[in-house]
Amino acid sequence: MEESLLKPKQEEVGDLFVTESLLTVKLMPSKKSASKTIRWFNDGVVSDRRAAAKDIASLVGRVRGKSRIVQRLTLMTDRGVNQDLEDTGLPEAVEKAGFEPIG
Numbered sequence: 001m002e003e004s005l006l007k008p009k010q011e012e013v014g015d016l017f018v019t020e021s022l023l024t025v026k027l028m029p030s031k032k033s034a035s036k037t038i039r040w041f042n043d044g045v046v047s048d049r050r051a052a053a054k055d056i057a058s059l060v061g062r063v064r065g066k067s068r069i070v071q072r073l074t075l076m077t078d079r080g081v082n083q084d085l086e087d088t089g090l091p092e093a094v095e096k097a098g099f100e101p102i103g
Contacts, residue, residue, distance in 0.1 A: 011069045013102070014060060018090060019078040025059050027070065034063040044079050046089035053096035060099065072100045 012027040018041050026033040036059050040048040056073075064070050073094050075085050085091055091101040 009067055009069045011071065012064075014063075014070050014073045014099075015076065016056065016073040016090075016094065017076045017078075023055055023059060025056075025063050025073075027063060027068065030068065032063050032065075034059055041077075041088075044077065044083060044088055046093050049089060049093045049096060052090075052093035056094060056097040056099070060097070070099065072102050074102045076103065 010030070012030055015024075015026045015028065017024040017026075018038075020041055021037055021039070022035055023038045023041075024033065024035040036055055038052075038055055040046055040051045040055070046052050060070055060073070075090050075094065077083055077085070077088065077090070085101075085103060094101040
C-alpha cells in the first residue's frame with residue numbers, strides 16, 4: 001500500500017491523572033479516555049517505577065488506537081498543584097514508559 005493512501009496520524013497530548021488507587025489518561029483533542037486501578041502510588045510517591053511505566057504505556061496504547069500519536073503527557077495527581085512532581089517519581093516512570101512528561 002502506498003504511503004499517500006494511508007490516513008495521516010493525528011498527534012495528541014495526553015493528560016495523566018494519578019490517585020492512590022487509579023490511573024486515568026485523557027487524550028486531547030479527541031477526548032478519548034481510560035482508567036485503570038493501580039497499587040504503585042502510595043503516599044504521593046511511585047513505589048514501583050517499572051510497574052508504573054508498564055501500566056502507563058499499556059493504558060495510553062489502549063486509548064490511543066491506531067490513528068493517533070501520543071508523545072507527551074501532562075502530569076497531575078490528587079494532591080493538587082502544590083505538590084512537586086519531581087519528588088513523586090512520576091516523571092521518571094513516564095519517561096521509562098516512552099513519553100515526555102509535561103508539568
